[in-house]
Amino acid sequence: MYNIKGGVGKTSTAVNLAYLSAREGRRTLLWDLDPQAAATYLFRVQARVKGGGHALVSRKRPLEAALKATDFDNLDLLPADFSYRNMDLDLDETKKRTRRLGQLLDSVADDYDVVFLDCPPSISLVSENVLHASDTLLVPLIPATLSLRTFEQLIRFVADSQGSRPEVVGFFSMADRRKRMHRDVIDAIPRDGTRVADTVIPALSIIEQMAERRAPVPAFAPTSRAALCYEQLWAEVRPT
Amino acid sequence: MTSATRTLQAADEGRLELEAIVAALSSQYTVFTGPKQCVRRAQLDTFDRRLRAAGLTLEHQRLAAGEMLILRRAGGATTVAVPVTGLQWPALAEVLPTGPLREAIAPVTGIRALMVTSDETRRLRRLELHNQDGKTVARVELDEPASAAAAPARVSVRTLRGYDNQARRAARLLDGLGLHAVQDSEDNEPTLVAPMSRTDREVPASVLLTAALGDFLAAIRKNLPGLLDDVDIEFLHDFRVAVRRTRATLKLGRPALPEVMRSRWEPAFKGLGDMTTPVRDLDVYELDLPTMRGWLVAADPADLEPLAAHLRRRRTAQRRTLERRLRSVSFGRLVTEWEKELAQLADTRDDADQEHLSAGLLADRSISGAYQRVARGGVAISGDSPAEDLHQLRKRCKDLRYALEVFAPVVPEVPRKRAVTDLKGLQDVLGRFQDSEVQRQALRGFAEEMMAAGTSAGTVLAMGELIAHLDAEQHRAREEFDGAFARFARPASQRMMHRLGGRP
Numbered sequence: 001m002y003n004i005k006g007g008v009g010k011t012s013t014a015v016n017l018a019y020l021s022a023r024e025g026r027r028t029l030l031w032d033l034d035p036q037a038a039a040t041y042l043f044r045v046q047a048r049v050k051g052g053g054h055a056l057v058s059r060k061r062p063l064e065a066a067l068k069a070t071d072f073d074n075l076d077l078l079p080a081d082f083s084y085r086n087m088d089l090d091l092d093e094t095k096k097r098t099r100r101l102g103q104l105l106d107s108v109a110d111d112y113d114v115v116f117l118d119c120p121p122s123i124s125l126v127s128e129n130v131l132h133a134s135d136t137l138l139v140p141l142i143p144a145t146l147s148l149r150t151f152e153q154l155i156r157f158v159a160d161s162q163g164s165r166p167e168v169v170g171f172f173s174m175a176d177r178r179k180r181m182h183r184d185v186i187d188a189i190p191r192d193g194t195r196v197a198d199t200v201i202p203a204l205s206i207i208e209q210m211a212e213r214r215a216p217v218p219a220f221a222p223t224s225r226a227a228l229c230y231e232q233l234w235a236e237v238r239p240t
Numbered sequence: 241m242t243s244a245t246r247t248l249q250a251a252d253e254g255r256l257e258l259e260a261i262v263a264a265l266s267s268q269y270t271v272f273t274g275p276k277q278c279v280r281r282a283q284l285d286t287f288d289r290r291l292r293a294a295g296l297t298l299e300h301q302r303l304a305a306g307e308m309l310i311l312r313r314a315g316g317a318t319t320v321a322v323p324v325t326g327l328q329w330p331a332l333a334e335v336l337p338t339g340p341l342r343e344a345i346a347p348v349t350g351i352r353a354l355m356v357t358s359d360e361t362r363r364l365r366r367l368e369l370h371n372q373d374g375k376t377v378a379r380v381e382l383d384e385p386a387s388a389a390a391a392p393a394r395v396s397v398r399t400l401r402g403y404d405n406q407a408r409r410a411a412r413l414l415d416g417l418g419l420h421a422v423q424d425s426e427d428n429e430p431t432l433v434a435p436m437s438r439t440d441r442e443v444p445a446s447v448l449l450t451a452a453l454g455d456f457l458a459a460i461r462k463n464l465p466g467l468l469d470d471v472d473i474e475f476l477h478d479f480r481v482a483v484r485r486t487r488a489t490l491k492l493g494r495p496a497l498p499e500v501m502r503s504r505w506e507p508a509f510k511g512l513g514d515m516t517t518p519v520r521d522l523d524v525y526e527l528d529l530p531t532m533r534g535w536l537v538a539a540d541p542a543d544l545e546p547l548a549a550h551l552r553r554r555r556t557a558q559r560r561t562l563e564r565r566l567r568s569v570s571f572g573r574l575v576t577e578w579e580k581e582l583a584q585l586a587d588t589r590d591d592a593d594q595e596h597l598s599a600g601l602l603a604d605r606s607i608s609g610a611y612q613r614v615a616r617g618g619v620a621i622s623g624d625s626p627a628e629d630l631h632q633l634r635k636r637c638k639d640l641r642y643a644l645e646v647f648a649p650v651v652p653e654v655p656r657k658r659a660v661t662d663l664k665g666l667q668d669v670l671g672r673f674q675d676s677e678v679q680r681q682a683l684r685g686f687a688e689e690m691m692a693a694g695t696s697a698g699t700v701l702a703m704g705e706l707i708a709h710l711d712a713e714q715h716r717a718r719e720e721f722d723g724a725f726a727r728f729a730r731p732a733s734q735r736m737m738h739r740l741g742g743r744p
């Protein structure tokens with residue numbers, strides 16, 4: 001889950017897709033990398049990691065020790081911690097500074113089939129690490145021309161980067177078909193070359209309700225339109 | 241993820257009071273009590289318990305709210321739970337939903353179907369223990385029998401990853417109620433195949449043979465229900481193996497067994513074996529078809545679809561015949577009379593006058609005799625020997641193999657295992673040679689039948705490619721024969737066989 005921009009639906013999507021992945025029986029982990037801890041809050045877990053991000057990145061404490069079961073079968077969380085705001089500095093001190101998160105995740109690779117990384121909105125060493133550690137980079141796009149420009153920049157950035165590169169998949173988030181501009185952008189997006197999911201996640205108030213319910217949408221409103229949209233999106237992007 | 245559980249039950253194995261449990265836990269947690277529900281727990285495994293051997297358990301849970309498949313690994317390491325609908329057992333692992341569950345199970349079960357190994361209905365109540373944030377930090381399951389005969393009520397605390405201390409705390413609260421820990425009942429089930437025990441070489445040969453024949457009869461019986469229900473193709477295979485072993489034992493045991501074995505039972509079991517051959521052959525084709533599709537060079541794999549359909553039709557017809565015969569009075573009588581015969585053999589064997597041939601002596605004679613026949617037959621094979629000669633040699637190899645198996649309890653273990661390994665190499669080459677020949681002829685026969693029924697030229701051409709591939713395979717096997725035989729007949733291997741044959 002990545003986008004330089006804030007408030008585009010990264011966390012909402014990460015939480016809902018991770019829930020759906022687990023519901024299918026995939027052993028799933030969500031790492032909330034954002035010191036603001038929105039995903040951690042949604043799962044009602046304490047935003048605290050012993051020793052903070054520094055202990056994890058420097059391998060003073062194994063990743064495994066920080067894992068928390070969510071209330072849902074097959075779904076674990078690696079919580080956020082306020083100290084993650086310094087993660088760039090911690091990463092910078094390690095040997096392979098752009099690969100460290102991937103190395104850390106290798107230590108729990110046998111325990112999980114799918115790992116979601118919910119990123120903070122920025123370009124940073126953390127995001128570069130995420131890029132190298134991922135097979136798929138899911139990018140929420142607000143249907144506006146400006147957001148498409150940043151998407152194209154991101155694709156170029158990934159293409160220019162060294163070593164293993166994730167597949168970049170964009171999808172429209174918080175789309176409002178009643179807005180003329182949204183319609184135009186969604187219809188006009190070139191779907192060749194860059195991969196943009198067919199599923200569009202509309203702007204729906206039930207998605208905002210996640211903050212009060214503190215649960216994934218398909219858990220508290222399984223037959224809602226929003227739940228269906230996330231199911232469709234997951235069917236498009238899930239690993240085969 | 242949930243992991244290791246702690247299970248407790250009342251000291252007198254009696255009832256557990258929900259109110260008392262909730263009250264004890266409420267001192268520290270907000271307890272959320274789920275509804276009381278009936279759950280049917282069916283344990284699944286293959287007939288030969290492949291999951292258990294791999295340290296896995298698979299449970300099909302049916303609740304009013306829905307059905308789940310739950311896979312657990314030994315040691316309570318990880319649990320995968322997947323919602324499912326409409327699954328019926330027995331069935332092959334391919335009916336499982338795609339994903340990690342199937343990926344974990346399918347390679348283990350292979351061609352064997354999953355079937356219900358035990359099934360019980362329990363009354364279940366789930367409690368969630370919440371902290372101040374409304375986060376579940378431990379789960380408690382109250383599991384009560386639905387009938388008096390079933391296992392007593394128990395309550396278990398499930399640990400959630402990262403919340404171990406909370407589960408311990410909850411368990412301590414329950415300890416205060418005077419509950420005590422239950423050892424998770426490991427496997428009380430008897431193992432399916434009793435390990436072959438060592439036997440004194442001096443026991444009468446008939447004793448050893450009767451025991452072996454009894455085991456094979458048990459295997460025939462055990463596989464019959466699954467074979468009749470067509471659960472998976474291994475039932476027939478194992479049934480046939482037991483029949484073949486019976487035949488081989490009767491043949492090897494001639495010097496020590498009464499005449500009736502030769503006059504009546506050898507032909508009876510030959511008939512039984514032959515009766516099952518057509519279905520087994522068709523099973524093998526079906527099994528091989530995916531590989532065969534990969535052989536095609538020019539033709540499209542889809543061209544083989546009519547062949548697959550033809551095989552299925554033939555199999556249905558052949559199975560009907562087989563089932564009818566296996567359900568017949570005469571088959572039933574064969575089994576009961578064979579059982580009586582074995583019982584009688586066991587009774588009469590103490591008769592003092594009977595020629596006393598020891599198991600060890602018969603083993604030595606049989607193994608060395610069978611070995612000599614393979615060695616002589618192999619030496620006689622030359623570049624222009626007809627296929628029939630290789631076929632004969634294959635049969636002799638089988639005889640030797642059975643001798644090594646039947647007399648396993650009275651010959652030294654290490655050389656026996658090595659001898660089997662050497663022999664396997666040779667048998668493999670001969671098997672490929674022979675099977676290619678047989679399959680080629682069979683494909684030709686199918687092609688004729690299918691053409692008569694108006695199949696397309698594309699299909700016949702594709703089958704032609706298969707025949708060409710089999711022909712090449714047969715040549716390859718023929719070329720490998722000399723090497724395989726040389727390995728079998730090398731001095732070290734000969735010395736080993738002499739040791740097994742009772743010579744210094």
Ligand SMILES: Nc1ncnc2c1ncn2[C@@H]1O[C@H](COP(=O)(O)OP(=O)(O)OP(=O)(O)O)[C@@H](O)[C@H]1O
Nearest residue numbers: 006007008009010011012121174202203204207208
């Ligand atoms: N499809 C949607 N419809 C309506 N509201 C949405 C939708 N998706 C997300 N929201 C709301 O928008 C806000 C931001 O969403 P979210 O936290 O998922 O974005 P984010 O990209 O993770 O933000 P940040 O960059 O701050 O981490 C939240 O209040 C969320 O409830």
Ligand SMILES: [Mg+2]
Nearest residue numbers: 010011034038
């Ligand atoms: Mg976020």
